[in-house]
Amino acid sequence: MSAREQIVPVFVPHLGCPHACVFCNQRSISGQSRPAAARDVTEAIERAAALPLNGAKRQLAFYGGSFTAIPVREQEELLAAAKPWLDRGVLSSIRLSTRPDAVDEACLARLRRWGVETVELGAQSMDEEVLLLSGRGHTAEDVERAARLVKAAGFRLILQMMTGLPGDTEEKSLETARRLIALEPDGVRIYPTVIVRDTALYRLWREGRYREHTVEDAVRLCAKLLPLFDGAGIPVIRLGLNPTEELSGGQAAGGAYHPALGELARSRIWRERAEALLAGVEPGSRVLLGVRPEKISQATGQHRQNLRWLEERFALAELKIRPAAVKNEEIVLLSVEKAERT
Numbered sequence: 001m002s003a004r005e006q007i008v009p010v011f012v013p014h015l016g017c018p019h020a021c022v023f024c025n026q027r028s029i030s031g032q033s034r035p036a037a038a039r040d041v042t043e044a045i046e047r048a049a050a051l052p053l054n055g056a057k058r059q060l061a062f063y064g065g066s067f068t069a070i071p072v073r074e075q076e077e078l079l080a081a082a083k084p085w086l087d088r089g090v091l092s093s094i095r096l097s098t099r100p101d102a103v104d105e106a107c108l109a110r111l112r113r114w115g116v117e118t119v120e121l122g123a124q125s126m127d128e129e130v131l132l133l134s135g136r137g138h139t140a141e142d143v144e145r146a147a148r149l150v151k152a153a154g155f156r157l158i159l160q161m162m163t164g165l166p167g168d169t170e171e172k173s174l175e176t177a178r179r180l181i182a183l184e185p186d187g188v189r190i191y192p193t194v195i196v197r198d199t200a201l202y203r204l205w206r207e208g209r210y211r212e213h214t215v216e217d218a219v220r221l222c223a224k225l226l227p228l229f230d231g232a233g234i235p236v237i238r239l240g241l242n243p244t245e246e247l248s249g250g251q252a253a254g255g256a257y258h259p260a261l262g263e264l265a266r267s268r269i270w271r272e273r274a275e276a277l278l279a280g281v282e283p284g285s286r287v288l289l290g291v292r293p294e295k296i297s298q299a300t301g302q303h304r305q306n307l308r309w310l311e312e313r314f315a316l317a318e319l320k321i322r323p324a325a326v327k328n329e330e331i332v333l334l335s336v337e338k339a340e341r342t
């Protein structure tokens with residue numbers, strides 16, 4: 001999401017969903033036991049329209065992950081409720097997310113008629129074994145086919161991937177990223193797996209049949225994924241589940257749940273760059289590194305954790321980061337004061 005967007009969220013539960021994604025508990029925590037209805041859309045837009053926009057654009061977002069898999073009559077009811085607001089300019093765009101195997105030309109034509117601009121596809125992984133073990137019920141080929149259809153129909157395409165699913169490995173995640181990049185999406189969201197209570201994944205974990213994808217695992221892996229997307233010019237518009245009261249209140253029992261996961265991963269990239277620079281520095285030295293002024297806080301890390309980690313790793317007497325006239329992602333050694341020998 002850009003800072004210039006005001007999101008109007010409407011949750012669309014997929015009641016009676018025939019799939020069994022191991023991480024899913026939307027039925028148990030959404031607190032919603034009825035389908036979304038036109039009045040939910042109208043009320044959400046009315047609430048949002050009462051707030052100042054301050055130059056931002058207002059986007060209606062249908063959450064839930066299976067929009068085009070719910071009955072067509074329900075899809076049209078929701079879209080029809082939004083259309084007048086779109087026509088009057090109260091909304092600037094509509095986005096929705098759905099499953100790759102719930103997309104075909106007819107459904108995309110319908111979404112276009114109602115003014116949908118962005119279609120997000122939950123790819124999750126491009127590895128067949130991971131998809132199978134995660135109960136997704138679709139293949140990597142479904143993702144590729146759906147992505148091509150979405151682009152050919154003129155929508156903005158956003159692809160979502162998860163890391164740390166059952167059967168997943170670092171190499172599989174990197175390969176997933178490469179295959180998503182090849183589909184040329186307009187953006188991606190990365191969701192490291194969170195173990196939510198009342199899910200099949202929670203039970204597997206409790207039984208010792210699933211190894212938790214920790215915050216540290218996710219940070220380390222995402223520090224490798226982000227440069228792939230950055231290098232391809234594809235924005236990562238979200239990293240990590242949005243914090244919610246339910247998740248923070250105990251529904252997130254384990255896994256990579258952290259309100260600032262994206263920041264931690266970006267910061268880790270700086271730590272690794274600094275690590276490479278400091279490789280030959282003598283223990284006990286006082287070191288000054290330089291980055292662009294706007295990168296200092298990311299390079300320093302939350303609670304100065306990069307500096308503390310690097311000082312300890314290289315047994316430095318002191319490590320500081322200063323603003324420097326360098327390239328965007330560059331970090332340089334400004335000075336090294338060696339330890340005095342006695």
Ligand code: SF4
Pocket residue numbers: 014017018019020021024025026064065066099
């Ligand atoms: S995440 Fe999977 S199980 Fe949950 S509603 Fe979507 S398709 Fe169904």
